Amino acid sequence: MKHIRNFSIIAHIDHGKSTLADRLIQYTHLVEDRQFRDQILDNMDIERERGITIKSQTVDLPYVGKDGVEYELNLIDTPGHVDFSYEVSRALASCEGVLLLVDAAQGVEAQTLGNLYAAMEHNLVIIPVINKIDLPVANIEGVKNEIDQELGLDSDLAILCSAKEGIGIEDIFHAVIERVPAPTGDAEKPLSALIFDAHYDPFRGTIVSCRIFDGTVKPGDMIRLMYNGTTYKVEEVGVFRLPREPKKELTAGMVGYIIAGIKTVSDTRVGDTITLDNNPIAEALPGFIEVKPVVFSSIYPIASDDYPSLVEALEKYKLNDAALVYQKDSSAALGQGFRCGFLGLLHLEIVQERLEREFDQSIIMTAPSVQYRFFLNDSSVVEVDNPLYYPDPAKIRKSEEPFIKASILVPERYVGVVMKLCMERRGVNSHLSYPAPGRVEITFDLPLAEVIFDFYDKLKSVTQGYGSFDYEIIDYRESNLVKLDILVNGEKVDALSILVHHDNARERSLRVCEKLREEIPKQQFKIAIQGAIGGKIIARSTISAFRKDVTAKCYGGDISRKRKLLEKQKKGKKRMRMVGNVEIPQSAFLAALKTDDE
Amino acid sequence: MSNQVLPGLYVHIPFCKTKCPYCDFYSITDSTGANTFLDAVITEAGLYRDIYQEFDSLYFGGGTPSFVDDKEFARLVSGLQSLFVFSPHTEITVEMNPDDVTREKLSLYKSLGINRISLGVQSFNDKELVFLQRRHTAAGAKEAIHLIQSAGFANFGIDLINSLPGQRAKNWMKTLEEASSFKPAHISCYQLTINGATPFGKMVQEGALKLPSDEKQRNFFLSTSHFLKERGFIHYEISNFAFGEASRSRHNMKYWSHVPYLGLGPGAHSFHNNVRWWNVRSIEQYLKALSIKEMPVEGRERLSSEQLELEKLFLGLRNLEGVEISDTPCESINEVALKRLIAEKLVEIHDGKIIPTTAGYLVADRLPLLISG
Numbered sequence: 001m002k003h004i005r006n007f008s009i010i011a012h013i014d015h016g017k018s019t020l021a022d023r024l025i026q027y028t029h030l031v032e033d034r035q036f037r038d039q040i041l042d043n044m045d046i047e048r049e050r051g052i053t054i055k056s057q058t059v060d061l062p063y064v065g066k067d068g069v070e071y072e073l074n075l076i077d078t079p080g081h082v083d084f085s086y087e088v089s090r091a092l093a094s095c096e097g098v099l100l101l102v103d104a105a106q107g108v109e110a111q112t113l114g115n116l117y118a119a120m121e122h123n124l125v126i127i128p129v130i131n132k133i134d135l136p137v138a139n140i141e142g143v144k145n146e147i148d149q150e151l152g153l154d155s156d157l158a159i160l161c162s163a164k165e166g167i168g169i170e171d172i173f174h175a176v177i178e179r180v181p182a183p184t185g186d187a188e189k190p191l192s193a194l195i196f197d198a199h200y201d202p203f204r205g206t207i208v209s210c211r212i213f214d215g216t217v218k219p220g221d222m223i224r225l226m227y228n229g230t231t232y233k234v235e236e237v238g239v240f241r242l243p244r245e246p247k248k249e250l251t252a253g254m255v256g257y258i259i260a261g262i263k264t265v266s267d268t269r270v271g272d273t274i275t276l277d278n279n280p281i282a283e284a285l286p287g288f289i290e291v292k293p294v295v296f297s298s299i300y301p302i303a304s305d306d307y308p309s310l311v312e313a314l315e316k317y318k319l320n321d322a323a324l325v326y327q328k329d330s331s332a333a334l335g336q337g338f339r340c341g342f343l344g345l346l347h348l349e350i351v352q353e354r355l356e357r358e359f360d361q362s363i364i365m366t367a368p369s370v371q372y373r374f375f376l377n378d379s380s381v382v383e384v385d386n387p388l389y390y391p392d393p394a395k396i397r398k399s400e401e402p403f404i405k406a407s408i409l410v411p412e413r414y415v416g417v418v419m420k421l422c423m424e425r426r427g428v429n430s431h432l433s434y435p436a437p438g439r440v441e442i443t444f445d446l447p448l449a450e451v452i453f454d455f456y457d458k459l460k461s462v463t464q465g466y467g468s469f470d471y472e473i474i475d476y477r478e479s480n481l482v483k484l485d486i487l488v489n490g491e492k493v494d495a496l497s498i499l500v501h502h503d504n505a506r507e508r509s510l511r512v513c514e515k516l517r518e519e520i521p522k523q524q525f526k527i528a529i530q531g532a533i534g535g536k537i538i539a540r541s542t543i544s545a546f547r548k549d550v551t552a553k554c555y556g557g558d559i560s561r562k563r564k565l566l567e568k569q570k571k572g573k574k575r576m577r578m579v580g581n582v583e584i585p586q587s588a589f590l591a592a593l594k595t596d597d598e
Numbered sequence: 599m600s601n602q603v604l605p606g607l608y609v610h611i612p613f614c615k616t617k618c619p620y621c622d623f624y625s626i627t628d629s630t631g632a633n634t635f636l637d638a639v640i641t642e643a644g645l646y647r648d649i650y651q652e653f654d655s656l657y658f659g660g661g662t663p664s665f666v667d668d669k670e671f672a673r674l675v676s677g678l679q680s681l682f683v684f685s686p687h688t689e690i691t692v693e694m695n696p697d698d699v700t701r702e703k704l705s706l707y708k709s710l711g712i713n714r715i716s717l718g719v720q721s722f723n724d725k726e727l728v729f730l731q732r733r734h735t736a737a738g739a740k741e742a743i744h745l746i747q748s749a750g751f752a753n754f755g756i757d758l759i760n761s762l763p764g765q766r767a768k769n770w771m772k773t774l775e776e777a778s779s780f781k782p783a784h785i786s787c788y789q790l791t792i793n794g795a796t797p798f799g800k801m802v803q804e805g806a807l808k809l810p811s812d813e814k815q816r817n818f819f820l821s822t823s824h825f826l827k828e829r830g831f832i833h834y835e836i837s838n839f840a841f842g843e844a845s846r847s848r849h850n851m852k853y854w855s856h857v858p859y860l861g862l863g864p865g866a867h868s869f870h871n872n873v874r875w876w877n878v879r880s881i882e883q884y885l886k887a888l889s890i891k892e893m894p895v896e897g898r899e900r901l902s903s904e905q906l907e908l909e910k911l912f913l914g915l916r917n918l919e920g921v922e923i924s925d926t927p928c929e930s931i932n933e934v935a936l937k938r939l940i941a942e943k944l945v946e947i948h949d950g951k952i953i954p955t956t957a958g959y960l961v962a963d964r965l966p967l968l969i970s971g
């Protein structure tokens with residue numbers, strides 16, 4: 001145990017966490033250089049492409065320290081986005097120390113702070129690392145200042161590093177060995193192991209990543225997952241070398257995996273405690289919460305015949321993403337689909353992209369919604385995340401919506417525009433603090449619904465990319481909510497209905513009407529598009545009937561050309577949905593549901 | 599599929615004295631190489647003797663076939679005649695520019711067996727002719743028509759263009775009236791179509807030129823149809839009117855009903871046994887290929903049965919031949935949709951065929967999609 005170190009790297013997005021992890025792995029020669037795929041840990045295509053870590057992975061790095069002894073350094077990779085802050089917190093609970101990575105050019109950002117506080121909560125040793133010192137625009141002194149003043153850490157202890165160029169890597173290894181304490185724990189005590197992650201392997205089922213605090217676990221043991229009391233027989237335990245390396249047992253202080261015939265990752269819960277069935281600990285490890293989705297949207301196949309294949313894709317996808325929840329949903333306009341719950345907007349986007357890319361699905365997603373609370377006259381309370389289930393407004397006594405505490409870090413010159421943006425988004429309770437000269441931390445209470453509607457993009461654009469953002473959900477507050485319906489020739493397009501704050505309804509409906517007007521092709525009759533609250537029309541646009549659609553000539557070469565066009569149109573038509581007598585192309589749904597204006 | 603109808607032969611003559619700014623047919627103004635070119639056409643024709651033996655239509659289009667030197671032209675016609683069999687009543691058409699029409703040329707054409715003239719008048723309004731940069735005048739066109747008639751070409755057609763930018767309905771109707779007053783066997787009325795690669799296309803892109811609104815174009819179309827029908831013409835295809843069934847262009851009908859045809863010359867298209875192929879759109883490449891007796895083919899496509907059906911459907915819905923319901927696979931025709939189209943008076947059913955109405959012609963590009971529901 002003396003020679004084990006469990007640590008994580010925490011950083012704001014893009015400060016180089018994955019690059020550094022790769023460099024550490026490469027340095028220990030766990031993989032041959034020639035088979036070294038860049039960014040081993042971010043191993044999903046989409047992660048590679050977006051350059052963000054979504055699903056964390058862990059690796060056990062063997063390293064011979066200055067004392068000539070081989071250490072086992074467990075690098076617990078953490079997801080890099082606020083949507084996954086709970087996963088991050090469980091990973092941190094499994095560590096004794098962290099590398100706090102700060103980009104030498106960007107300096108401290110909102111998530112640097114958020115991550116730092118999380119590490120502090122877990123009493124971890126924090127090793128500041130200034131990355132990207134190779135950049136010509138690197139401002140090491142400035143960043144050191146920020147580390148002193150904004151983070152309250154000792155910048156003299158910061159390691160200078162370039163993950164890209166491989167500078168400072170050895171210093172990092174030594175710092176981890178010297179500064180991060182060895183884990184403590186008692187191998188003789190009853191087993192208590194923290195699940196901080198789980199992966200699905202098509203051959204082995206769920207592979208549970210855990211940190212053993214006390215006790216020992218080995219193949220053949222009956223383990224119990226304490227949250228729901230299910231028991232499984234352990235098939236294999238081991239450590240995360242590349243590839244996995246089976247061990248006889250895992251004992252206190254170690255980080256490793258357990259394979260125990262668990263079918264899907266949803267059967268395990270990050271944060272749950274594993275113990276032995278015949279010798280359990282009295283109490284589960286603290287800090288477990290069941291993560292709940294906060295953003296909801298319905299997924300429909302673009303062509304309704306594709307529904308069975310969507311069912312299959314979601315089932316497969318779900319094997320590896322415990323956070324996604326879904327149930328059947330159906331729409332008059334879009335047919336059968338699923339109502340899904342996500343941890344946040346990024347999680348939603350990831351699911352969407354992976355379904356499209358890895359599972360080859362063409363889908364339409366309805367406008368993301370938060371979960372609202374309606375207090376009815378009969379003093380019951382209903383929670384609604386789907387406009388379809390909006391209660392009869394006459395029966396609603398009071399409505400509430402979730403609020404977040406947003407923390408935005410910007411250079412001083414952007415304070416004005418950020419304040420304005422937040423106020424437009426119904427922000428209240430603003431607070432400014434000046435963690436360092438020239439830098440401002442703005443906090444606001446904001447409705448979550450405003451944040452999932454293109455807030456992040458707007459923030460980036462008004463601050464020219466300098467604004468960074470972090471948030472946590474705080475509470476529910478009373479709000480004036482309405483259901484906005486979109487009608488096409490008098491027929492409600494249910495998939496386009498949204499629940500919105502009264503003050504935003506008109507603008508939102510104008511926008512949707514306009515988008516639909518652009519995207520719905522002219523038809524043989526005039527089409528009226530309207531936005532309505534209850535029976536009241538608040539926005540409208542019209543598409544005139546087409547009167548002429550014919551090409552004058554059709555000789556030799558025109559025929560193939562015309563046929564090809566028709567073939568294309570026919571394909572497009574398969575993706576059309578009928579609302580009443582109006583054909584609405586998929587592109588119109590996509591455009592109307594898109595939250596950002598490019 | 600037994601096919602009693604004989605194939606058609608098309609020859610593309612890619613020379614024009616001047617180039618019209620709206621035209622996207624392949625043609626060049628330098629006709630010095632015409633001799634070599636015509637030899638190449640005969641060579642090309644020779645390459646197809648195994649596939650095609652007999653034709654009952656021959657069409658010289660372009661470009662401007664009438665611009666070619668008479669002797670050369672005679673050589674071409676007799677060359678083709680020696681290579682293929684032409685059935686006794688073959689329809690032989692030559693496209694002529696009014697400026698090229700002379701008594702001598704006409705009598706030569708007569709002697710070569712040409713029995714149909716298609717005259718590119720475009721307009722009887724001089725201002726419009728200037729705008730279109732045509733080399734003839736309205737008076738010249740009338741003169742040409744007289745010559746054609748007195749040479750005894752009963753089967754002649756007049757080509758017109760409408761929907762010019764800023765064109766007044768009154769002026770178009772006058773052109774129509776003039777045209778019909780000559781009692782031609784055939785009138786084609788094309789809406790001006792602007793292709794991006796032409797000078798007019800560029801002007802449209804730059805905003806210097808603006809076509810009439812859809813609404814106006816629609817009015818041109820409807821009033822044209824009404825006017826000519828009142829004078830006894832059959833509106834047998836979107837842009838074509840015939841004075842009596844027999845005056846329909848036999849050759850062009852082949853394009854619309856998948857009858858095989860052979861196209862010679864650069865850019866020409868051919869169709870045979872469900873294969874369509876097309877020649878290179880460049881005289882140089884065309885000559886180069888034929889100098890080594892290679893087919894100057896640029897591309898080919900073999901139509902799948904679905905593609906064939908789709909073509910049948912959209913081609914049929916562009917003319918009065920219509921679409922045989924019993925012949926058409928049920929995926930292509932949706933019962934409910936068809937009823938709706940009938941109710942909307944876009945198509946009619948006659949003798950088991952779906953026939954487009956005049957209003958249907960106006961949305962012909964969309965009919966195949968609407969009809970499949």
Ligand SMILES: Nc1nc2c(ncn2[C@@H]2O[C@H](COP(=O)(O)OP(=O)(O)OP(=O)(O)O)[C@@H](O)[C@H]2O)c(=O)[nH]1
Pocket residue numbers: 011012013014015016017018019020042051052053054079080131132133134135161162163164165
């Ligand atoms: N110049 C330079 N660029 C670096 C260095 N380290 C990382 N980068 C670049 O910075 C970008 C972000 O690096 P990542 O490693 O993907 O960042 P990350 O922190 O893992 O991002 P998330 O996965 O979103 O948390 C990439 O383009 C890297 O190539 C460095 O030391 N120097």
Ligand code: SF4
Pocket residue numbers: 613614616617618621622623625660661662718
């Ligand atoms: S319109 Fe006729 S004459 Fe004018 S360039 Fe085209 S082919 Fe030649």
